Amino acid sequence: MALRVDNLTKTYGDTTALSEVSFEVPDGKFAVVLGRSGAGKSTLLRILNGLTEPTSGSVYLDGEAVTNSRSDVGMVFQQHNLVEELSAYDNALTGTLNRTGFVRSLFNRQPVDDRELALEALDTVGLLDESGQKVSSMSGGQQQRVGIARALVQQPALLLADEPVASLDPSSAETVMEYLRETAETRNLTTLASLHQVNIAREYGEQFVGLKEGDVVFDGPREELTAAVLEDIYGYIETDELREGAESTDMNESIQKTDEGLETEP
Amino acid sequence: MSADSDSLFERLLPPSLDGSNGESAIEQQHAELKRNRLLRRLSQSALLVCIGILLLWSLQMAGFWKEEWIQYWPEFTEALTQYFPPALYFDLIPFVDVGRYYQFWVEEGLVGEAGITLAIALAGTIVGAPLALLFGILGNERVTPFPFNFLFRGVMSIIRSIPSLVWALIYVPLGGISPVTATLAIGTDTIGELGRLLTDELEEIDDGPIEGIRSTGASKPQVITFGMITQIVRPFIAWAMFILENNVRSAVGLGIIGAGGLGVTLSIEQQTFKFTNMMATILFIVVLVLSVEMISQRTRSYLRGDDDEEQLSLYELIVGFPERMSKSLLK
Secondary structure, eight states, rough: OEEEEEEEEEETTTTTEEEEEEEEEEEOOEEEEOOOOOOEEEEEEEEHHHHHHEEEEEEETTEESSSSSHEEEEEEEEEOOOOOBBBBBHHHHHHGGSSSSSHHHHTTTTHHHHHHHHHHHHHTTTTTGGTTSSSGGOOOOHHHHHHHHHHHHHHEEEEEEEEETSOOOOHHHHHHHHHHHHHHHHHHHEEEESSSSSHHHHHOOOOEEEEEETTEEEEEGGEEEHHHHHHHHHOOTTTHHHHHHHOOOOOHHHHHHHHTTTTTOO | GGGGGHHHHHHOOOOGGTOTTTTTTHHHHHHHHHHHHHHHHHHHHHHHHHHHHHHHHHHHHHHTTSSSHHHHHHHHHHHHHHHHOOOOOOOEEEEHHHHHHHHHHOOOHHHHHHHHHHHHHHHHHHHHHHHHHHHHHHHHHTTSSSTHHHHHHHHHHHHHHSOOHHHHHHHHHGGGSSSSHHHHHHHHHHHHHHHHHHHHHHTTTTTTHHHHHHHHTTTHHHHHIIIEEEEEEEEHHHHHHHHHHHHHHHHHHHHIIIIIHHHHHHHHHHTTTOOHHHHHHHHHHHHHHHHHHHHHHHHHHHTTTOSGGGGGGGHHHHHHHHHHHHHHHHH
């Protein structure tokens, strides 16, 4: 579904996290939110998922105002936020909680369709054989793929990913991003990811929204994302590293560089 | 500044106040360090004196300066020979007459009595534990908004402040002191003790899974179940095992006031001055409590996933004992 964000504002006391943010993402597009730490990326995604209430403004999916967004929106977190004590399958199954009664969910009595959905989602992220494995014994990359599966089981209208690969090593990051893109493409799922590694963002994103101190400073396709634009988004300090990252052809090398530059991301 | 010619008071004054401005930085620092060390020694001595006074006062309150109890000392040593009746093994080796203990265990059917004690502790723990979980969760600020969560914490505090022995007295109108009232008393006690431990565990859980489950659009009871309770299942079982250990001891205590089990045997033998039988019962209690403790510790170390001694099998534990002892002696 097409996403439209309209004049979204969020203030915490005197601090403005987002000020009148507006942009649109067409149906099925893979959009990336860029910005430095504290630019408002996480706040934006949390509002879209209903985890944070906006001070003002609205969000529309296919022209309809979103009210109960948590069920309609799947979210992938930087720290995975999985239940580590449960298996990959049980974690994927928590994606059905919003349509399962409390007692049914307590005894894992989800309908067969939902249970098949969970296995399909795990298959989509290449973890069907690991379904029974406990999440705590999985690698960071595998855990994040379980996170994607959980979001898919929700059958969301919109998929959000808040720094999905920030805490992963370069090769796991690449795998996770591949699965994320493949999922979004095959299911025609509108996706919005916040990423601070510019080179990864350029490789996977189709549309880019640049945030700076709560304002949208850029909104456009890959071709328009020039070094000058990045300089505007990120400011001077990391510009050299980022420009190198943006132009580098060796992905892994540049991920490390940008990682070093922006390690302070919370 | 020579230390031995100064009075203690002068040595305690800060260096800047006692006219030593002409000294080098190192000398000043040295003087300062000496002063600090002196201060520390003085405060340590003061603390020791305070503890000493507290000890004397409490011994006085407990009646230790009266002379009667000293007069009874011979009776105690006499009782000791009954507690541990001596016997000659092979007409050569003097040791405690274990046979008499064993005889009493068999004659009185102590295994059955131990079963009652264990049953009281088990039933009390199993009844109390789910309620402790409920109170622990409801006492958490994430579940019940402040200050209402303190309602549940307060109930647990009140339960805790009353010993299980007193709870049994409170339940007496429900049919006298019996295994039933003892079980209820231990169940109530478990709510307070275990609930408190779970409250602490819940304070330390990760926000991540809670947020993850919230993000799926789950209802509040679902967020609590899948986001919070899943994180404390292991500590819950571990602490429940620990509480079970304590409850077995409490059940013996409740037996002494007549609630059944080993405690009853213990008090009967004591009141009829059959001290050998009494000691036989005590030793049986030791065996029972240690067995429960061993099972509990092994369960807990398994849940923690520890790789230490407690995870050895019973066979390894016994057969490998001499080797491990010699190793630890050589350390």
